[in-house]
Amino acid sequence: MKVLVTGAAGFIGYHVCERLLARGDSVIGLDNLDASGDVTLKATRLSRLKAAPNFGFHRMDIRDVKSCRELFDGAKPERVVHLAARVGVRSTPAEAQDYTETNVTGFLQVLELCRQARVEHLVFASSSSVYGMGTPVPFSEHAVADKPLSLYAATKRANELMAHVYSHQYGLAVTGLRLFTVYGPWGRPDMAPMLFLRAMLEGRSIVLNGEGKMQRDFTYVDDVVEALVRVLDKPPSGAPPYRVLNVGRGAPVSMARFVDLLEERLGTKAWVELRPAQPEELEVTCADATALERETGFRPSVSLEQGLSKLVEWYRGGEG
Structure with a gap:
């Protein structure tokens, strides 16, 4: 297939591109290399992808209507994986405009271009944060998600609603993946796994909000990629052709326990x-992955113990 991946230089985007390239797909990578993330890390990921002959990269912002339209017209992607976004639940009032322009207006642009290009299937990253306040555990896709606690969560829920409209009105096949705390090699330096790992090795302190009692459903990046690729290969066939699926293990761990496991693997306090x-x-995130397993035959299975061991092994291998 010919697949367009937005946010290709990001953490998940990089791994998705690697997987698609490895199986022989042609991949068109799009990323604006935004300075809100670690630009050096993005550039390193990108340099590895560029070594593949079936990868093409375009430095571009999804809000740039003219350039994106020209890209779609020229590349004619069959399927699209949309991962580009301003990420993180802790946004400041000064960042609010950028969050909404990128995550909402930018996503509208992607939807419209997919409609015009008659893309066979659009898969986009949503977030476990959409569940918000008062959601019963484990989180089911059938739960009402109307009390977001952050602007980021609100933008991701807006994405889901916008995608449903395009699917209903225009027959665009769309799948939103509610991702649960993804971690692994080449991970985001602002998220707990990499942030804590580096701080501990450098003898710096780490901060545990909620006094370490908060629980997260950590999902190893290889499991996320496997789920995403299986979903990409199987567009929804309902009326409308739209679905939202959780991607998580359903095994939340307290942040205090997370630190204990990391200490064991690093051999440091x-x-x-x-x-x-x-x-x-x-306070807690916990995925019900029943629908994902029903749709794809796959359920995330890498335990936090296994995943942290792989992360530390990669980091100590000199690529962190």
Whole structure:
């Protein structure tokens, strides 16, 4: 297939591109290399992807209507994986405009281009944060998701609703994946796994909000990629051809336990600063992956113990 991947230089985007390239797909990567993330890390990921002959890269912002239209017209992608976004639940009022322009207006642009290009299937990244306040555990896709705790969560829920409209009105096949705390090699330096790992090795303190009692459903990146590729290969066939699926193990772990496991693998002690929970953070995330397994025959299975061991092994191998 010919697949367009937005956010190709990002953490998940990089791994998805690698997987698609390895199986012989032609991949068109799009990324604006936004300075809000680690630009050096993005560039390193990108340099590895560019070594593949069936990979082409375009430095471009999804909000750039003219350039994106020209790209779609020229490349004619059969399927699209949309991962480009401003990420993170902790946004400041000064960042609100950028979040909404990128995550909402930018996504509208992707939907419209997919409609015009008659793309066979659009798969986009949503988030476990959409579940918000008061959601029963484990989180089911059937739960009402109308009380987001962060602007980021609100933009991702908006994406799901916008995608449903395009699917209903125009027959565009769309799948949204609600991802649960993804971690692994080449991971985001602002998320707990990489942030804590580096701080502990450098003898710096780490902060545990919620006094370490908050629980997260950590999902290893290889499991996320496997789920995404299986979903990409199997567009929804309902009326409308639209679905939202959880991607997570359904095995939440407290942040205190997470630190314990990381200490064991690093052979070092963490200097921990306990703080109260932040208003934009859920107390617990836990995926019900029944629908994903029913749709694809796959359920994430890499335990946190296994995943952290792989992460530390990769980091100590000199590529972190």
